[in-house]
Amino acid sequence: xxxxxxxxxxxxxxxxxxxxxxxxxxxxxxxxxxxxxxxxxxxxxxxxxxxxxxxxxxxxxxxxxxxxxxxxxxxxxxxxxxxxxxxxxxxxxxxxxxxxxxxxxxxxxxxxxxxxxxxxxxxxxxxxxxxxxxxxxxxxxxxxxxxxxxxxxxxxxxxxxxxxxxxxxxxxxxxxxxxxxxxxxxxxxxxxxxxxxxxxxxxxxxxxxxxxxxxxxxxxxxxxxxxxxxxxxxxxxxxxxxxxxxxxxxxxxxxxxxxxxxxxxxxxxxxxxxxxxxxxxxxxxxxxxxxxxxxxxxxxxxxxxxxxxxxxxxxxxxxxxxxxxxxxxxxxxxxxxxxxxxxxxxxxxxxxxxxxxxxxxxxxxxxxxxxxxxxxx
Ligand code: SF4
Ligand code: SF4
Numbered sequence: 001x002x003x004x005x006x007x008x009x010x011x012x013x014x015x016x017x018x019x020x021x022x023x024x025x026x027x028x029x030x031x032x033x034x035x036x037x038x039x040x041x042x043x044x045x046x047x048x049x050x051x052x053x054x055x056x057x058x059x060x061x062x063x064x065x066x067x068x069x070x071x072x073x074x075x076x077x078x079x080x081x082x083x084x085x086x087x088x089x090x091x092x093x094x095x096x097x098x099x100x101x102x103x104x105x106x107x108x109x110x111x112x113x114x115x116x117x118x119x120x121x122x123x124x125x126x127x128x129x130x131x132x133x134x135x136x137x138x139x140x141x142x143x144x145x146x147x148x149x150x151x152x153x154x155x156x157x158x159x160x161x162x163x164x165x166x167x168x169x170x171x172x173x174x175x176x177x178x179x180x181x182x183x184x185x186x187x188x189x190x191x192x193x194x195x196x197x198x199x200x201x202x203x204x205x206x207x208x209x210x211x212x213x214x215x216x217x218x219x220x221x222x223x224x225x226x227x228x229x230x231x232x233x234x235x236x237x238x239x240x241x242x243x244x245x246x247x248x249x250x251x252x253x254x255x256x257x258x259x260x261x262x263x264x265x266x267x268x269x270x271x272x273x274x275x276x277x278x279x280x281x282x283x284x285x286x287x288x289x290x291x292x293x294x295x296x297x298x299x300x301x302x303x304x305x306x307x308x309x310x311x312x313x314x315x316x317x318x319x320x321x322x323x324x325x326x327x328x329x330x331x332x333x334x335x336x337x338x339x340x341x342x343x344x345x346x347x348x349x350x351x352x353x354x355x356x357x358x359x360x361x362x363x364x365x366x367x368x369x370x371x372x373x374x375x376x377x
Contacts, residue, residue: 002233002262003028005271006278009206010223012053012062017206017225021066024202024227027271034199035140037075042138043067044112044198046146046161047082048214049355050095056207056219059144061097063204063225067142068105081134082164083112085171086322086355110134115167118195123258125187126177135165135196143198143231147205147222147238149213151286151363152350153186154249156214157238158201158231159193166192169326175349176328182288185349186250190260193231201231203238210284216359217284224278232261233268240265241275242283250288287365307366310352312339316360323352323361 005027009020025031035041045059053060064080071078080102084092089111093099102109112132119128135141145161153160166174178185205224211217228234232255239249246252246263256263319337331345332352339361353361 001267001269002228002230003269003271004226004228004230004234004237006237006273006275007225007227008223008273008277009225010221012060012206014062014065017060017062018066018069020225021063021202022070024225024272025067025070025200028200028227028229031070031074034142035071035074035076039076039139040137041071041076041078041140041142042135043071043078043080043142043144044082044135044161044164045080045096045098045144046148046156046164047084047089047092047096047098049084049357050087050092051215052095053097054219056146056209057148057215058092058096058098059146059204060206061101063144063202063206064098065101065105067144067202068101068107071142072105072107076140079108079110079134079138081110081112081132083132083167084164085168085351086326111168112165113167115170120191120195124191125184126191129174129188129191129195130166130170131192131195132165132167135162140200141196141198143196143201145201145203147203147208147224149210149217149285150350151212151214151353152288152348153182153189153251154244154285154288155235155238155251157235158198158203158228159189159235159251159255161201162192162196162198163189165196172326172328172351174328175351176347180347182250183254186254187258189251190254190258194260198231200227200229201234202227203234205238208283212286212353215354216356220280220283222278222280230261232263236263236265237268237270237275241278242280242285244285248288307348308363309343309346309348309366310341310350310361311364312341313360313362314338316358318358318360320357322355322357326351326355
């Protein structure tokens with residue numbers, strides 16, 4: 001039976017936060033269960049972009065600090081690393097407060113580099129993957145996701161956080177290969193999770209992000225630190241906590257069908273504070289529309305008329321070009337700060353919206369989402 005620990009914590013103040021993280025890990029057997037003296041330990045926070053911790057886009061530095069201290073106490077040799085898609089790692093780490101943690105504790109801080117092939121078994125989304133060597137070479141990986149919504153995948157939690165072990169802009173290539181089908185992308189995420197095999201996932205949900213996540217949503221207090229060895233069980237726990245139907249979460253559908261991890265919240269052994277006490281009944285999650293409900297030959301029709309599409313907010317755009325750089329489908333052209341989207345090429349991956357520093361890309365709701373909203377009113 002998978003175990004998930006839930007600990008209430010209402011502040012990032014160092015002493016209080018550290019006590020909560022220790023409690024969550026102790027409920028899972030303590031750090032020495034996972035880290036042995038001399039182990040090389042990759043600590044993988046969410047470092048999506050160079051934003052201050054108060055934006056709640058990245059894992060809070062106090063969580064990274066607490067976990068790094070515990071790894072050092074257990075005799076491990078920590079490396080704090082991630083691979084932001086566009087911005088230089090060191091700039092992101094500095095702005096997010098992680099560089100200061102590494103300096104204070106005298107530990108290595110490094111971008112994840114050197115894409116290394118990993119061959120996958122039957123049933124995987126692809127025959128092989130390319131994952132950063134540092135993630136594969138580590139004796140232990142500790143995964144530190146942020147609790148956030150995600151416009152393409154509903155949430156980015158324990159499993160999705162490991163997409164950061166795909167090196168920099170290669171993320172866009174894998175997005176493109178997964179195409180328009182969310183379940184194929186969820187299956188890819190599952191394969192990355194299995195290949196990296198984190199020993200422990202510790203979720204920063206003290207402040208979460210709701211709405212237009214993972215970069216342009218609104219901060220929302222959840223007062224939660226959670227830990228699990230099975231990140232799938234942890235991700236399902238968050239859906240349950242927020243009263244989100246599991247079938248609407250692409251990762252649930254794929255993990256259940258492939259029988260990976262615990263997808264049944266009724267079979268999870270919860271430790272610590274009661275899950276009911278973390279309920280946020282009005283937590284805002286994005287409405288997802290599906291590309292895959294009609295045969296592929298109708299893609300042009302579903303794309304044009306039914307599913308949401310990216311549009312530019314011209315007044316907000318500063319013309320930085322990052323959206324065009326990240327677009328895996330080469331579907332963005334820019335002239336005089338006016339973006340032309342090629343909606344035939346666009347795979348609705350939401351990467352352009354995710355990287356836009358000005359919140360200048362919106363997704364205009366498709367007919368499907370409008371109908372869903374109408375049904376739920
Ligand atoms: S235009 Fe935006 S949503 Fe469409 S493929 Fe490019 S990055 Fe993805
Ligand atoms: S839409 Fe956003 S990412 Fe694209 S050019 Fe404008 S400001 Fe930059």
